[in-house]
Amino acid sequence: MTKQELQKLFKNEILPENENPYHFQEPQTASFTIEAYNSMCGDKYTLYFNTSEGQITSVYFYGFGCALSKASISIMCKSMEHLSPKNITALSDQFIFTMDQEHSTKNADKKIQMLQQLKHFDGRVDCIKLGWEAVKNHFENADL
Amino acid sequence: MTKQELQKLFKNEILPENENPYHFQEPQTASFTIEAYNSMCGDKYTLYFNTSEGQITSVYFYGFGCALSKASISIMCKSMEHLSPKNITALSDQFIFTMDQEHSTKNADKKIQMLQQLKHFDGRVDCIKLGWEAVKNHFENADL
Amino acid sequence: MIGIVKLKYSFDIAEKLVLLKLNKNSIKKVRSHFPIFEAHPNLVYLDNAATTQRAQSVVTAQSHFDLYENANIHRGIYDLSNQATQKFENARTEIARFLGSGNANTVAFTQGTTASINIVAQSFLAPRLQAGDNIVTTIMEHHANFIPWQMLAQKYQVELRIVPIDKNGDLDLVQLSNFLDKKTKLLAVSHISNTLGTIHPLDEIIGLAKRKDIPVLVDAAQSACHFEIGVDPLNCDFLTFSGHKMFGPFGIGILQVSEKYLTDMMPYNYGGGIIKDVKIEKTSFRNFPHNLDAGTPNVSGVIGLAAALEFISGIGKPDMQSHLNKLTLYALDQLSQVPGIKIIGNPKRRIGIISFNLKNIHPHDIASFLNKDGIALRAGMHCTQPLLNAMGLQATARVSFSIYNNEEEINKLVVSLKELMRFWS
Amino acid sequence: MIGIVKLKYSFDIAEKLVLLKLNKNSIKKVRSHFPIFEAHPNLVYLDNAATTQRAQSVVTAQSHFDLYENANIHRGIYDLSNQATQKFENARTEIARFLGSGNANTVAFTQGTTASINIVAQSFLAPRLQAGDNIVTTIMEHHANFIPWQMLAQKYQVELRIVPIDKNGDLDLVQLSNFLDKKTKLLAVSHISNTLGTIHPLDEIIGLAKRKDIPVLVDAAQSACHFEIGVDPLNCDFLTFSGHKMFGPFGIGILQVSEKYLTDMMPYNYGGGIIKDVKIEKTSFRNFPHNLDAGTPNVSGVIGLAAALEFISGIGKPDMQSHLNKLTLYALDQLSQVPGIKIIGNPKRRIGIISFNLKNIHPHDIASFLNKDGIALRAGMHCTQPLLNAMGLQATARVSFSIYNNEEEINKLVVSLKELMRFWS
């Protein structure tokens, strides 16, 4: 990525998301929470899931981290609402898989697509994956 | 040392001493014994000291090791007979010191002198010092 | 057919020229000894606290040995092995001298600072701990000088006493003094903080411990390069540092032990090279430092480290220190003009390392943007999570200098940071 | 003024040429890849079991990294650090592949075989030992694969069961089988004896242990270079070897752990890089292999090791093995014609290593005399004192071969030994 590309990416995609993150607050109640923590750098978020009749009704998040991790979690939260846990597992699996592999898989969501294109972002892929990995690990280990 | 020098050294000095070592046997009795052991290579000798009225009357040795360690101990045993413990300490101190330092000190005994000239013998200085160090350590730690 | 280009044996000559005397003005031209700047002419390398760059003479010394003089040591009788053994033991003597000591037997080779500290924890401290004892360290330590004590404390039911800092980033010496008592089995403290750059007043600190006859470990990872160190000059008992933070190789470091505690050091790893006698029932071991040499030693690394110390001595620590001092002051001054910057800590004495944050911009984002301008700095917790937690911080951006850095590079840093602030807001 | 000769950055080109493809006939020309033989044209290097020589491509890969690409890893965000991290992790993947595994997370970097074995002893075995358990090893092991178990046995009141050998130098497999029982917590065995060259029948041995679900450690220090190894191909649980015995650098080695026991591996050293979370009260750690990465890793060493494995793969282990086999047979045949020689052991299968004694001449004296003819061999106990004691020997002379040795060198060896016998008698 050139400096111009980096600036464009942040200007158009990351900073807007970062400044107006989706559901960035600590809700009063939650059906369950997930911790997303990167010990290497100190980024730390709590994800708040609300469920009703097996569906995720809303996802909130709150915490501290870089623009990338925040933007990525913001996009993730939005995309996960109204999904079943099974679909969430599939979505996070697919996201992580795409980030780790040479070959890409497409995603209908334009913003997720944008994140996935950053798979070669030097040293920052962990920032982008942070929230998704926490969700993936949670649902993998949960009884669905 | 060239190959010729090595051969000459062994032919004239080491092998004769090695084949006819001085007092190379296990005596029936001894006033005290000293172990000389090099764990790196397995050389192992027992030195047998007999004393009378504070003087060393005889030194015997027995064990297994290379031609150099054996020749060196043979020369040592002979040179230590009829000395006082104090003089033995001085002699072994001086020997080790000479082997370790750049500058030489002379010794009246021709054979000891010969050994001391081997201080740069590649990788074999420990063989030459083996018996002397054992004696040095023993007398240093003993109450004289 | 094998194609091969042979690097000529006349490498020798190159080596001699590379090692040409450094003199009083060396510091100005020192950059030319670091080929990485030739390969990356626009590189502004400000991550020296993580690792310095490698001097040409170090790499040459190592690769020359590897290519033309390589052999295992440990009493080989043939020439190559003998010469390698001599080089290895000469290096030990040289390193002792570098540490102001005439006793090479105080110097053990390890993998680095982390390994050295763990060895002290296991081979010295663990056997003497009893429930009710305490270990004193500080909140400002690198994880390498914190977790080993924490783990011992947990295992042996010993109290870990952690000296706090004031808001400037200076140690609370009153508290430190109060912590030291009859049950204190070790004081472990760094010389220079790798996050704030604080220079701890070791004289005073070590004096407090010595009055109570408490052994002191000094983590000199950040100071060995520019400060006069050693268990004798510092009057401490354990001194640790890493080659790779002083122009030397990765994978090699030093543990120096004071003569007082030499015989208290037990083996760490078990294997060849540390043995007096192996019987089926029982093994007996050699003395320190040889009882730490289990396994084939990193001969080439030791030779590289010796070359690094020679390089440092050639330039001279006083010159290096004053260069770093000048750079640090200049950087503090210039950085303070960046809008929205917060420089972390304001210790009484500091050198070479500055942590900062920019308003609303996470350190990782700073690092990504500065990388595009060729500026290498570090973002994160710098292996000092207790310190950051205590200061209410999650991460910082950190610049750290070495002798090849200059004011022009600091200017570039400031320009980049200002541009980033403009871009972000 | 500083004088300096710069090694040009076009080093790059040299590197590419050096790495030119090796092909089927490579073994014949392999010597040209080892510059030491150019520097010492008369050198007959027969101490390969102690350490092999370094391949040009290995030294080039390392020094290239040190000079032009050096950076610390651990999540640096700037380009140099990123590239170093990638090289480091790619090396892990390559090494896993070399070991027949697709799972890079089975591979930890250590200082060498000795360190790897000590890590298994402390980080895996110690926490599971209870009084009354036993550990099985053999009398033929290198001290590195003997003393760690002996020390554990003493500390935890556990029985150390030592498999004996027959007069040929083969393991007593009946005894081995009898030793393995429900209380056996580990079987530790080497692949090839570094003193006798015995190739142990690992298939059979590991089969015996696996039937009783006993974890097996294989010390592959002497086999990793020429044999197909890995926890998967061998069906063992711990596999250890050293870079320096396979054309790679000192100071780097491997511990591979089977997937079954990955989560049982505890940290060894404590420090940076292995941390999940550090609180004042408690620290939590990452998983294997990262929980062994305390401290700055030896990135350059890892890169050198990867280059060594690439070199080996380029030549091909089958060719290497058959070359060594031929040499070994030739040497056994030729040596037997030296008057007064006694070749130690006559195992069913052997390769690459021959110990012998000459009548009335101590091994050290042999080594001194052969050194004058340019022949480098080792004399002593080879860190296998239990084995030598069991065979009633104090020391042996040992020759050990690698791919660059040839029959002409063995002829020289025999001529020198015969001359020595004549001289001595």
Ligand SMILES: Cc1ncc(COP(=O)(O)O)c(C=O)c1O
């Ligand atoms: C069979 C065997 N095991 C272990 C070792 C120890 O290896 P290192 O010294 O590289 O740790 C060696 C080599 O000395 C060996 O030959």
Ligand SMILES: Cc1ncc(COP(=O)(O)O)c(C=O)c1O
């Ligand atoms: C103060 C301090 N202590 C210890 C260490 C650990 O050194 P290493 O990673 O070389 O073992 C470092 C560097 O990372 C450091 O800065």
